[in-house]
Amino acid sequence: MSIDLTSPDLYFNRELSWLKFNSRVLAQAKNQALPPLERLKFLAIYGTNLDEFYMIRVAGLKALFKARVQETAIDKMTPSEQLSAIHKTIHKEQKVVESTFNTIMEDLQEHKVSIKSFTELSPKQQEVIENEFFEQLYPVIMPIAIDTTHPFPHLNNLSFALALKFENKKGKILHGLIRIPRILPRFLKVDHCYVPIENVVDHFSGELFGGLKKIASTPFRVTRNADLEIEEEEADDFIEIMEEGLRTRNRGKLVRLELMDNIDEDLIGFLTTHLELDHHDIYQYNIPLNLGTLWSIVGEASLSHLTLPTYSPKNLPPLSENKDLFKAIENRDILLYHPFESFDPVVRFIKEAADDPQTLSIRMTLYRVGKNSPIVKALIQAATDGKQVTVLVELKARFDEENNLHWARALEEAGAHVIYGIKGLKVHAKVAQVTKRKENKLQAYVHLGTGNYNPITSRIYTDISYFSSKQEFNIDVTKFFHFITGFSNHSKLKTLTLSPEHIKPKLISMIEHEASHKENGHIVLKANSLVDPDIIQALYQASIVGVKIQLIIRGICTLRPGVKNVSENISVHSIIGKYLEHPRIYVFKHDENECYISSADLMPRNLIRRIEILTPIKEPALAQKIKQLLSLQLQDNQLSWRLKSSGEYKQVKHSEDKAINNHEILEEYITAIHNKSQKETPEYVTKLAKKVLKD
Secondary structure, three states, rough: OOOOOOOOOHHHHHHHHHHHHHHHHHHHOOOOOOOHHHHHHHHHHHHHHHHHHHHHHHHHHHHHHHHHOOOOOOOOOOOOHHHHHHHHHHHHHHHHHHHHHHHHHHHOOOOOOEEEHHHHOOOOHHHHHHHHHHHHHHOOOOEEEEOOOOOOOOOOOEEEEEEEEEEEOOOOOOEEEEEOOOOOOEEEEEOOEEEEEOOOOOOOOOHHHOOEEEEEEEEEEEEOOOOOOOOOOOOHHHHHHHHHHHHOOOOEEEEEEEEEOOOOHHHHHHHHHOOOOOOHHEEEEOOOHHHHHHHHHHHHHHHHHHHOOOOOOOOOOOOOEEEEEEEEEEEEEEEEOOOOOOOOOOHHHHHHHHHHEEEEEEEEEEOOOOHHHHHHHHHHHHHOOOOEEEEEEEOOOOOOOHHHHHHHHHHHHOOEEEEEOOOOOOOOOOOEEEEEEEEEEEEEEEEEEOOOOOOOHHHHHEEEEEEOOOOHHHHHHHHHHHHHHOOOOOOOOOOOEOOOOOOOHHHHHHHHHHHOOOHHHHEEEEOOHHHOHHHHHHHHHHOOOOOOOEEEOOOOEEEOOOOOOOOOOOOEEOOOOOEEEEEEEEEEEOOOOOOOEEEOOOOOHHHHHHEEEEEOOOHHHHHHHHHHHHHHHHHOOOOEEOOOOOOEEEEEEEEEOHHOOOOHHHHHHHHHHHOOOOOOOOOOHHHHHHHHHHH
């Protein structure tokens, strides 16, 4: 029987799959087993995720709809159908968001933490907030009249403001706005009570619009298309065109309006007249707008007892002793699993190279490094000291463009050779190389990773770092940097594999090779997203012949598991917990190397539109370490969800005596190994797996 593996029935829609991922984030906010501020954190993440989804994905669908594009992907849903489904899903979930927020607030009240309006405060508290308003806010905010001589102003992307309706002494209705600049705090704090800034500004709006009687008001927030359109082929100066793109981001087409529920209909009409939007894209809430800013409460140091315990990443042997990092790498390849194992060795790799007079060159790629990067500061020092420093700074890293422009300029001013991306491609590979002179010879060392060179996010993202001094890796990494700094389009390497040309064919080849072993075949793939139809079809083919396929896909998965005669041998797991699952790990039972790590997700953008690296883990002990980590995650029954053939995700059930939370278990075991101060690299994951599997 012939099966059409391109049938739309075998694929979930990409955008709707992403919404289900965000629903799993929201489920964490509903989880009563978590401390209240931990749940509030997940609500903030949910809101931030949704902002970006609207700015990029919904905006893109609207552009396709306007261009009358009918089909966008293998699932065959039209942009119109997708937009309709998105609006329905988000509007339906809005009630869940509101009830979740209110439940968290009730729980926080028990700890004397609250969000209140100005009128709910005690007289003494009101006095404190009033003083803060006139000292800190009044000199900054501006009243904006809207009439025939005062046009409705342009509102930048994610602008937050108050819309007000007034009556003058003659009975005439007037409208006005008060913008709330981002430089101002989201909440004004008195004791452990947080007052939304828009509520305070609204209360004192009469001080800004003197002589008018306020009839109605509402805070509101606008979202615009924030996807940069860079015409690289026409760019004489890439820096200049990126800067222009960043300026135009705030002028993109409006795609969403958020405001409060149960407000004056005339005021809604006033806003919608000036902000031309589809009515589906208007959301009215009964809770404070801009959920992402709840981070300002979550991050309050005095409230840390209301979150999960903070874990301090550990250095294990051979890095726990304060010895020469580079000597340790020469002795053996080292593989770290962050944040359980510290990211400090990655920072040390660059800082100690910068300090060492024997260092000749440092080369690396930077995608997202953060605002106060010790790694970039070390690179600047190395360049200033005369070392050869070559850095590719990816200026097209979405929402990090401005920060990356800043660091690129600073590096260039220090004397580093800076490459501002590659025309037509994003460089998403995570690689660094240090070359030193040792006894009249050159010795090189490489770091290859799955995550960004960002010490801040390394504490909340799980990722893998791999260090080696082996010649085969260094020869390939040297060639890689020659490719990206020169004109060569050739990207074939011997040990490493690069996209956009070679990773996808290699993955498909390894899947097909595993399929040749039929029921003996076994594939485990861990990634953030699985979207690429060619990869999915190869997995379907392998499943059909009996290969066992276990997928750990945190976010988007368009593959449909459990379809009779097609994907019955495929299981899809999603882990959502304390840490953001971020590594890409690909394991094939019968491949010569068996285990690979990568910067590339299983998406067309990564496999054909980006420069990525796929790294084989050749050391058996390190490959075993990775496989045991995957085994633990596949056994997780507290943070894990299973994707059903219907497209719904079901949380894996557990009994209390057999509860397996892979994040908690790894924290406990890494801490135990660290405290024992063992001399040799511990096979801690093997021991851990035996404990988990003993029953």
